[in-house]
Amino acid sequence: MNKLGGGAGGGGQVSGAVGIAAGPTASAAAAAAQRQRTLLQRADADIGSLLDNFSHLLKAARINDSVRNAQEGFQMEIHAARVVQAADSLLKLVSELKQTAVFSDFLSLNEHIEQHVTKFSGQCDETEQLLSSVGEEAAVSLRELESHYYQSIHRS
Amino acid sequence: MAAPRVSLDSLPMKRLFSLEEAGSEHFPPEQTQEEKPLALLQRIDFSRLKEKDSKRSKSSKDNASQPATAWPWQGLVEHLQQAQQELSIILDLISHIEANEVMNVANMVRPKLLPPQELCSDLAVRVSSKLQHFHDVGNYLKKTAKALERQVEREAVFYGALMRLQLNWKVKRQKGISVVSGGSAGFTLDLSLPNLSETSSASSVGTTSLCTINVDQDSSGLLLVCPPSGRSISALKLTFGGLMQKRLSAIAARDLQTEKLVATSEAGATEIEVPLEKGVVKGVEKGAKGAHSVLRNIQAAVYDEQVFECVSREALLPSPALHVIGICNSHLQLSLNHTASVVFELSPNIENKECMRADDMNEQTSSGNFSTTEQEAPSKTTEDSHQTGAAFIACNPPILSDLNQQSNLRRTDSEKFAFEQFYPKDKALKICLQQAFYQNSFGRWIIARKSEQGNARSSYGPSMVTRTKEPSGISGVGAGKELLASSQPGLLRNFSAIIRHRKFCAEVLLVLEKQVHGIQHLHLYFHPTWNPCVSAWEICFNVPTTDSRGWTKHRCWSGEKEVDVIFSCTIVVRDESLCVEGLEGLLLFENPAKEKFLGVHSMTKYACSQSELPVFLLHQVAGKVVDWLYEEATVLGLNVKREFLGVILHLANGDDIAVVACPDVNLHVINWWIKSKVDLEGSTTNEKPSCRTIQRFIGPKPPEVLRSIIIEILNSSGCQKVINSLR
Numbered sequence: 001m002n003k004l005g006g007g008a009g010g011g012g013q014v015s016g017a018v019g020i021a022a023g024p025t026a027s028a029a030a031a032a033a034q035r036q037r038t039l040l041q042r043a044d045a046d047i048g049s050l051l052d053n054f055s056h057l058l059k060a061a062r063i064n065d066s067v068r069n070a071q072e073g074f075q076m077e078i079h080a081a082r083v084v085q086a087a088d089s090l091l092k093l094v095s096e097l098k099q100t101a102v103f104s105d106f107l108s109l110n111e112h113i114e115q116h117v118t119k120f121s122g123q124c125d126e127t128e129q130l131l132s133s134v135g136e137e138a139a140v141s142l143r144e145l146e147s148h149y150y151q152s153i154h155r156s
Numbered sequence: 157m158a159a160p161r162v163s164l165d166s167l168p169m170k171r172l173f174s175l176e177e178a179g180s181e182h183f184p185p186e187q188t189q190e191e192k193p194l195a196l197l198q199r200i201d202f203s204r205l206k207e208k209d210s211k212r213s214k215s216s217k218d219n220a221s222q223p224a225t226a227w228p229w230q231g232l233v234e235h236l237q238q239a240q241q242e243l244s245i246i247l248d249l250i251s252h253i254e255a256n257e258v259m260n261v262a263n264m265v266r267p268k269l270l271p272p273q274e275l276c277s278d279l280a281v282r283v284s285s286k287l288q289h290f291h292d293v294g295n296y297l298k299k300t301a302k303a304l305e306r307q308v309e310r311e312a313v314f315y316g317a318l319m320r321l322q323l324n325w326k327v328k329r330q331k332g333i334s335v336v337s338g339g340s341a342g343f344t345l346d347l348s349l350p351n352l353s354e355t356s357s358a359s360s361v362g363t364t365s366l367c368t369i370n371v372d373q374d375s376s377g378l379l380l381v382c383p384p385s386g387r388s389i390s391a392l393k394l395t396f397g398g399l400m401q402k403r404l405s406a407i408a409a410r411d412l413q414t415e416k417l418v419a420t421s422e423a424g425a426t427e428i429e430v431p432l433e434k435g436v437v438k439g440v441e442k443g444a445k446g447a448h449s450v451l452r453n454i455q456a457a458v459y460d461e462q463v464f465e466c467v468s469r470e471a472l473l474p475s476p477a478l479h480v481i482g483i484c485n486s487h488l489q490l491s492l493n494h495t496a497s498v499v500f501e502l503s504p505n506i507e508n509k510e511c512m513r514a515d516d517m518n519e520q521t522s523s524g525n526f527s528t529t530e531q532e533a534p535s536k537t538t539e540d541s542h543q544t545g546a547a548f549i550a551c552n553p554p555i556l557s558d559l560n561q562q563s564n565l566r567r568t569d570s571e572k573f574a575f576e577q578f579y580p581k582d583k584a585l586k587i588c589l590q591q592a593f594y595q596n597s598f599g600r601w602i603i604a605r606k607s608e609q610g611n612a613r614s615s616y617g618p619s620m621v622t623r624t625k626e627p628s629g630i631s632g633v634g635a636g637k638e639l640l641a642s643s644q645p646g647l648l649r650n651f652s653a654i655i656r657h658r659k660f661c662a663e664v665l666l667v668l669e670k671q672v673h674g675i676q677h678l679h680l681y682f683h684p685t686w687n688p689c690v691s692a693w694e695i696c697f698n699v700p701t702t703d704s705r706g707w708t709k710h711r712c713w714s715g716e717k718e719v720d721v722i723f724s725c726t727i728v729v730r731d732e733s734l735c736v737e738g739l740e741g742l743l744l745f746e747n748p749a750k751e752k753f754l755g756v757h758s759m760t761k762y763a764c765s766q767s768e769l770p771v772f773l774l775h776q777v778a779g780k781v782v783d784w785l786y787e788e789a790t791v792l793g794l795n796v797k798r799e800f801l802g803v804i805l806h807l808a809n810g811d812d813i814a815v816v817a818c819p820d821v822n823l824h825v826i827n828w829w830i831k832s833k834v835d836l837e838g839s840t841t842n843e844k845p846s847c848r849t850i851q852r853f854i855g856p857k858p859p860e861v862l863r864s865i866i867i868e869i870l871n872s873s874g875c876q877k878v879i880n881s882l883r
Contacts, residue, residue, distance in 0.1 A: 073289040084300040139684040
């Protein structure tokens with residue numbers, strides 16, 4: 001959300017550069033689109049890096065002379081590290097997407113809040129009815145107890 | 157020193173090692189690469205150097221004539237030095253050869269090609285080395301894959317719990333802080349109430365710091381929520397200004413707090429002891445549940461602190477009904493219209509309560525932080541402040557506390573009864589205060605929202621607090637209508653009005669109960685009004701139904717037994733004003749104490765004070781019973797005259813017998829007398845000066861007994877007999 005907000009400023013600049021009539025909504029939309037492109041590019045780059053390095057690993061399976069083999073051994077280590085780095089980058093991307101999902105899914109959040117409000121209002125009404133019925137029952141019971149008390153022989 | 161000569165073999169032939177008799181020759185074994193330099197070294201001729209050395213030593217011996225005790229390793233060292241020199245020469249030679257300065261390499265033999273089996277083994281070696289490389293890379297990738305899986309699991313646990321929390325709490329993200337396992341997760345939870353943003357300047361720093369809660373993540377990804385360090389979660393407590401009540405509530409609160417502490421410690425222990433299960437769902441549930449419970453406690457503390465601040469702010473406003481007796485950071489003591497005092501307290505830990513209060517008192521007396529305001533009020537105020545001051549001081553020195561304890565223990569039962577009678581429960585009052593604060597803070601929002609929803613759906617009923625359900629028998633009870641609604645400002649004023657009303661009601665109820673206990677057939681029924689500042693009781697005076705009844709009867713709800721109601725009224729207390737309503741013909745007196753009867757008035761309402769209530773009720777009941785006796789005697793055919801609180805029966809023989817009521821306000825009973833003027837000679841004429849008055853006290857009697865006395869008088873037709881029989 002904050003990143004989105006930060007991006008909104010940048011988007012605002014971009015939109016301001018593009019057109020004066022663009023409002024905050026348009027700049028936010030532009031920023032969101034920009035962010036989406038950035039995320040896609042990052043995902044593509046990471047996946048491409050992962051595939052390239054893995055293919056290099058496979059290519060290094062060819063057996064050459066001992067000197068070349070030693071060189072390829074070092075290269076394999078580097079390619080494996082790059083594969084891991086690309087996977088880690090992808091995971092970070094997923095983490096960012098999760099954060100965005102947590103903080104930017106206003107539609108479902110609002111729906112949930114509405115559901116909560118409805119539920120609590122219902123509970124409030126039920127509680128009020130319950131309290132009123134309890135109060136009335138208590139009043140009736142008290143009246144009955146009072147009359148029994150005044151009719152009992154122990155009273156005098 | 158002369159340079160040694162180096163001789164190289166011109167014919168590098170293999171020399172014979174041994175020769176057998178049969179002619180077979182044995183050659184020395186092939187020298188290895190390590191042995192070759194040694195052999196070369198052995199071939200260096202050191203004979204000349206030896207000779208030189210021997211000559212030099214001899215000459216030195218002769219010249220110096222010193223003892224020949226040479227170092228045993230000296231020769232070895234010198235040999236090694238020579239060997240080094242020779243080696244350097246050889247290396248120079250080799251370098252020259254390699255540089256082609258002196259010699260040229262005429263021919264060099266190419267290395268021989270390996271045989272096929274050796275070629276295969278070389279390939280196998282390379283394959284195995286490649287395989288080893290792949291094994292290493294595979295292990296590395298497996299390790300990192302496991303680490304990434306753990307990271308995915310951690311994030312799933314954390315974000316799952318965070319998403320659940322977001323459904324109920326306001327989650328904010330901190331800029332520039334990335335999620336790190338085992339530390340801050342870069343998220344905060346905002347627990348501030350919506351109305352606090354409007355009055356943020358008025359809210360204290362402590363509350364603001366408690367409103368922002370950091371979200372942490374442990375090493376296994378479990379979401380953790382911890383209150384800010386150095387801040388304790390406190391709770392609001394209400395205590396009335398008596399020591400007794402304070403102790404009672406302290407004991408109850410201690411029990412409750414202990415339970416809470418046990419519960420929290422158990423929860424904490426389980427949180428610490430139980431490791432995170434591997435399942436993501438369990439981790440999510442565990443993190444969300446733990447965070448929910450902690451956040452609920454913190455939010456309750458925030459709410460209590462807000463209530464306390466609101467009460468403190470309103471207490472400092474000038475008000476005739478409220479006086480601040482003592483105030484400090486977490487304590488506020490108020491005098492409510494000089495009739496009751498109440499202490500609001502934010503206590504973090506009940507076990508340290510006494511010590512904290514003593515420390516606070518010491519600090520405040522030393523620093524002057526604690527301000528005790530002297531009330532410009534009548535003597536009752538000073539008494540009140542003395543009482544409450546004693547409550548404070550009693551907690552301070554232990555000796556005073558013990559003395560007060562001993563003296564108070566004697567009065568425990570009576571004080572307990574009095575407190576239970578006059579003061580409502582502190583927990584109930586706390587709920588009332590919180591509800592009033594809620595209405596004050598959110599009332600407008602709720603009402604606006606409900607009106608919106610009501611326009612849309614019109615399905616919601618009236619609010620519990622704003623509802624005023626009045627009994628049908630009470631008219632105009634709605635003076636305190638919607639007392640707690642947001643339309644009326646002044647949370648503390650309403651609260652103090654409720655307390656004062658409750659206390660006044662308890663006192664009125666005490667009077668009524670004494671009255672009911674003193675008079676037989678007088679029944680007291682509680683009348684629910686569903687209004688916090690309006691209370692009502694119904695009083696009925698019933699007489700069991702007789703066969704010969706000739707007056708208007710009312711039906712009183714009294715089970716299945718039919719009774720005649722000869723008196724009924726409703727005592728209504730609005731705030732602190734008392735009113736008797738529902739009267740059917742009010743007996744008017746100039747002053748109840750003077751007992752001067754003015755007649756019967758048709759008014760149905762009578763406003764009186766608390767002290768006048770027992771006198772008023774006794775006289776009204778006595779008058780109604782006298783009315784009842786008059787009617788009864790009339791039905792029986794007697795010549796009856798109605799007098800002030802009495803009836804005079806004119807008997808056929810000329811005697812006059814008066815049955816007179818005499819209300820005793822102290823004992824809350826109606827005593828009865830039978831009076832008669834009897835002639836000394838036996839004739840009962842009032843005009844004659846020789847007559848004398850006979851009166852007998854028959855005490856508090858129920859109406860049916862009085863009726864039977866009248867019947868007996870009628871049957872006996874002689875008061876003397878009756879009076880004698882009553883002795």
